[in-house]
Amino acid sequence: MSQASPPLAPIRMAMVGGGAGSFIGPVHRMAAELDRQIVLVAGAFSSDPARSAETGRSLGLADDRIHADWRAMLAAEAGRADGAELVAIVTPNHLHLPVARAAIAAGLHVVSDKPATATLAEALELRDALAGTDRVYALTYTYTGYPMIRRARAMIADGALGEVRRIIVDYPQGWLAEPIENQGSKQAAWRADPARAGIGGCIGDIGVHAFNLAEYVSGAKVAEFVADLGSVVPGRRLDDDCNMLLRFDNGARGALLASQIATGERNDLTIRIQGSKAGIAWSHATATMLTITGLDGETRIQHGGTEATARLPVGHPEGFIEAFANIYRDTAAAIRGADGIVDALVPGIAAGVRSMRFVQRAVESSAGRAGWTRLED
């Protein structure tokens, strides 16, 4: 064999959370490993030892890499030459801060599921913890990993829409239309519990996706808003239905609609941005397409698969896992030293703080039935 380049050494990753019944844990694992840039080597998948072991063994991990206590895992990995370099945090929100803080303190990189933390105060604390380190901290705002979202963002940055005037983001789900948090759904139970989810229900679970996406794609920043957050299902303690008016720093108007009681809706996040010269639209249900409408009245649809980074050619759909994997692939590059990724291409703690401020202000403003509210003071 010739000796052009040495074999790739994948980044070793540990996971906190993601035990049996987890939705997002397996997504992180599949996405992280998809491109062989990262390999899962250890996990504290559940605080229940048997459950954690079941998950770890099903993934082929040796018993000494499987833990019930995430602190014990960090300690054990720190003691190994082949210990984890990166921690993926896929727990309910209330653990995001303590795990991230400890991981950073241990010199590890972090990929955290969104939102950054359970409260704004925690997000600020995490920002402080990251200041002065060179550790990578990436937030998996999934939709920022979709190639057509990135294409839309680049087009807008290049002026393809002219002046951005209108930004509508709409995230309907219906799975919480009934009080399934009381009917055995683990996924619903923690999201509906302020002790584990934090201050936001729907707004913290999917509203942050919509908020982050609106800013990510448009390049504009929310300056003011009016929020109407409701707890529609009787007995629910956190919001499950959110409508907001938005004003952006560039003068654009917009709206953010997010609901988990939109009965029968699945997960079809859509974003539409119109400018003085053209408009774009993207829908999660047709994620490989980007629709562009111009002043000439013709609708143009661009199809994914032509990017240099595409894994598949046109007509062969990449999906949710691949979008997630794009974030992991970029994060791996950042860990290996690439510039211009975190905070630029991949959301980091700045976006995390901003989103938590958005959640907190929206919850407070809505509770007070306030009118127009500034996002920053």
Add this chain to the structure above:
Amino acid sequence: MSQASPPLAPIRMAMVGGGAGSFIGPVHRMAAELDRQIVLVAGAFSSDPARSAETGRSLGLADDRIHADWRAMLAAEAGRADGAELVAIVTPNHLHLPVARAAIAAGLHVVSDKPATATLAEALELRDALAGTDRVYALTYTYTGYPMIRRARAMIADGALGEVRRIIVDYPQGWLAEPIENQGSKQAAWRADPARAGIGGCIGDIGVHAFNLAEYVSGAKVAEFVADLGSVVPGRRLDDDCNMLLRFDNGARGALLASQIATGERNDLTIRIQGSKAGIAWSHATATMLTITGLDGETRIQHGGTEATARLPVGHPEGFIEAFANIYRDTAAAIRGADGIVDALVPGIAAGVRSMRFVQRAVESSAGRAGWTRLED
């Protein structure tokens, strides 16, 4: 020939407005006549005699039925044994009140294009004018004529959605993304002129459609709102982009989005209503379909063409003219004495007043950057 029933005698209609270059005048004419219940016999199509004559002759009208002055036309028709029984008002908004008032005073029935009038005060005046008469007054809120809209309304009234919780209505157009009112567009020119359009721009032109439709389909009434109306295109005097949060009298939350600067959008009014048991969605671009989503996760699409009143079987699309014609057909039945049509199936002056109140309060509330505002005092 047997003598089962005498031949139908169509209702004789005169038209005010609808000269060359009009969009909605020909729609009213085609719709009114589609089912041979109504026949156009006279018109004051334009205040320019040559233009009015050109239009009237192209329709086969005799010269003595063609006028430039609508008052002269009403007088002339009143003097004929075969004079008009019904007036269709298809002018810019500022003429809606004077023509309707005069027609009613002359004992004629009225079909008026929306909105009822140019201001709330005018609408109240028209309501007073109608009080105590038995003349039919119908407003062509086009979308209430679509069979699938009526089916959705009936389903909701029958409880198919359970408790209605969420109402989102979204009406994007892009044709005013540039200042075409200054570039020769007659359609844009009057809509952008407060003297002819009244106090509302986008909100009065299409926002009222969205508002009326939300109430028509859901059966709920808007109780409170927050409005954000903008005049986005430089130099435009009336609003062209509107976002609103809604609260309904039954507790449902909602949003109304209407824009005429949504670049590249055509006219795809959509409405989505979710209840505790199911959701429905309708889109103008696929007007013959009604989408129903239930708690079981299956999407069901019902197709138009099965109604007893359908002109065409399933798979043979009826369009905008036919929706309009449904309103005219129902109005003809009301004129012939049928009960339960105006204010029930077809919007009348009550809906007209309500819509004008909506427009006026939204404009005022938005101008004052008010928060939550009650629609009624």
Add this chain to the structure above:
Amino acid sequence: MSQASPPLAPIRMAMVGGGAGSFIGPVHRMAAELDRQIVLVAGAFSSDPARSAETGRSLGLADDRIHADWRAMLAAEAGRADGAELVAIVTPNHLHLPVARAAIAAGLHVVSDKPATATLAEALELRDALAGTDRVYALTYTYTGYPMIRRARAMIADGALGEVRRIIVDYPQGWLAEPIENQGSKQAAWRADPARAGIGGCIGDIGVHAFNLAEYVSGAKVAEFVADLGSVVPGRRLDDDCNMLLRFDNGARGALLASQIATGERNDLTIRIQGSKAGIAWSHATATMLTITGLDGETRIQHGGTEATARLPVGHPEGFIEAFANIYRDTAAAIRGADGIVDALVPGIAAGVRSMRFVQRAVESSAGRAGWTRLED
């Protein structure tokens, strides 16, 4: 009033067929009258006097213009100064020839529903009857009236697709998936009866639409075919499911699929044509759109409503009746003396003969399980 042009005198039309329960009769009537170029003045709507009277009176016709015997109607109209100038034939197929022949002999113009006749021999006879007269004979191949079909045709004629290579036309219906001809469906009963429908079932009812459309849009002519026609529903005497391979005179390959037992399908005729430079696609379910795909991989959608002949602007859907009305409007122009309409824009007897040859050869070829069969000898 100024005297620029005299009032339009609409062309007087009589109708044969179209009594209660007819689908296509009312379509012809609404379409003919939509633009006020034509007016229905008489009819022999049914051979049952009471039924014919019921229909005629519901349309406001005087009793002396309503007949049960179409020959009597032709005679009566011939004796009137205001007699019909045009006959619309909307009967089952077996009456197309005798009515058309008599109408032409009486000096009337003819609009006939498709197919031209019940057999090829009849079509040839009708062609002979038309030779040497100057009467207009138009066939309502509905889909040729859709604006986007005409746009596609013009684009292809202008070379937008390069060399046409592939033509796929697909016409699925499901309404005959059960033997409803024996269950009270009038529409099904005559179509399934060789004495009234002629030699073709599905092939004669909708296959001819598909065949005509393929040639109309592409500009190429079917040279050879293989046909597989089945009578799938037990007891049915005519074909109800047809698949064909096509070769065109320019070398293009293609396929024609037509079925009336495609369970649950409504009427979504689609055509796709690919050339060396681009492809186009049109679907009846989204009739106001035309999809164009080029070598660059982008999908472009053009929207109806921009044509000079459009009745409605972009975003306001015209439907089936308006497509039909386009054919009537063009036919009226031809009757008034315009050149370049029949056989060019609107199918006439040449297309009628060609379609009947297609039906007859397809039926025979399929029955003999023949392979490649030439359409012309």
Add this chain to the structure above:
Amino acid sequence: MSQASPPLAPIRMAMVGGGAGSFIGPVHRMAAELDRQIVLVAGAFSSDPARSAETGRSLGLADDRIHADWRAMLAAEAGRADGAELVAIVTPNHLHLPVARAAIAAGLHVVSDKPATATLAEALELRDALAGTDRVYALTYTYTGYPMIRRARAMIADGALGEVRRIIVDYPQGWLAEPIENQGSKQAAWRADPARAGIGGCIGDIGVHAFNLAEYVSGAKVAEFVADLGSVVPGRRLDDDCNMLLRFDNGARGALLASQIATGERNDLTIRIQGSKAGIAWSHATATMLTITGLDGETRIQHGGTEATARLPVGHPEGFIEAFANIYRDTAAAIRGADGIVDALVPGIAAGVRSMRFVQRAVESSAGRAGWTRLED
């Protein structure tokens, strides 16, 4: 840690083919490893040593697991305790047989990209080679891995459609609309070369997918066909455009359309099957949906994500890689001893032989312009 179950030991896989520029090689690798049931340990990615090394090192393989000669790789792996247990064959078609034969002889399991071989004779030879061994041989007919395809198949097997009457499968691509095999496209070059692709061009590349899918979903078998295969692009030696009529053993009629010169088409394989009670439709472009149309005229759409084997919940799209991974996951289970997978859920050599017979007969029949041709003698 408790000791419920030992850690999973993933199946060790070697790959032949899949060097830089390969489309399908990386898909196999990602799919095989997605669920941690299989791990790539070795490869002969290219006959060019530098290229093979580049690929192998980019995947983190040690140099002693990277080869240029696949025979050398098989030998080397056979000599290791941790040697490969499974070979993935992702080469051009002409190597499928020799590699598979050698792998089986070496006691390895095989996953092969489709088609099984380059000719029918080769497929029969491979079938003989497999007879008498217990090695797993799986063919990656990708579309059989889509969950909604499997759901459709199960529904039909359960009688949800009643008697199956009509099967239409349509596979359009446009990427070979120009002679890119002469313009530097590696993917096109081997597919257009009979020495590497075998006897079939389009029919062997994507026609076999369509053929296999029609039988897989419907449960019916093609009995007879008429084939029209063309080499449309000047100078192309193999077919690039295929239309076929089909008759199935249960009496159903159908058609198979496959083209690689359908300009602008991406890869939207669709299948529609209608029975006496209902119809189903599936399209690759909306792969997570299954459309069901019944006699009641309502369209029902079922959404993926509810299967026990789903990796993601409803509304979170799985794509092409995940469909591929389903085949690998099932194959891993078969290798671990599960019954009822190969030939039942996952196509094996029986489907491989059948497809190659289909290709060979179609090519011959078309070349001879034959009519109806039996698939089996």
